[in-house]
Amino acid sequence: MALYSDKVMDHFRNPRNLGIIENADGIGEVGNAKCGDIMKIYLKIDNDIITDVKFETFGCGSAIASSSMATELIKGKPISEALDLTNKAVAEALDGLPKIKMHCSVLAEEAIKKAIEDYYEKKNEKL
Numbered sequence: 001m002a003l004y005s006d007k008v009m010d011h012f013r014n015p016r017n018l019g020i021i022e023n024a025d026g027i028g029e030v031g032n033a034k035c036g037d038i039m040k041i042y043l044k045i046d047n048d049i050i051t052d053v054k055f056e057t058f059g060c061g062s063a064i065a066s067s068s069m070a071t072e073l074i075k076g077k078p079i080s081e082a083l084d085l086t087n088k089a090v091a092e093a094l095d096g097l098p099k100i101k102m103h104c105s106v107l108a109e110e111a112i113k114k115a116i117e118d119y120y121e122k123k124n125e126k127l
């Protein structure tokens with residue numbers, strides 16, 4: 001059996017929502033101390049809905065596929081749903097990740113949560 005599912009390979013080769021958002025409403029950057037990989041998520045939020053999301057990932061193929069899938073899963077969704085997104089759900093949507101690569105999907109969950117935190121911090125600053 002192939003180590004990576006077709007979906008992982010597809011999202012790795014053709015990442016969705018790759019890039020940055022100028023004037024993002026929330027930005028979350030996280031890193032994995034062990035492998036040194038870094039993931040950055042940019043959010044545009046309107047009325048509690050994630051209207052746009054982009055990512056930059058300096059890391060392994062699983063991290064790139066996880067960020068790509070995670071952005072697809074939260075685009076157009078309310079903040080509450082994005083906060084509920086687990087790394088397990090990201091991995092499942094990719095038809096699974098090898099066990100030793102599960103930690104790569106954790107970066108996506110953490111980066112989204114951090115970007116939403118940043119959004120709320122910025123919003124409070126403006127109030």
Ligand code: FES
Pocket residue numbers: 032035036037059060061062063101103104107
């Ligand atoms: Fe570092 Fe995948 S090996 S995120």
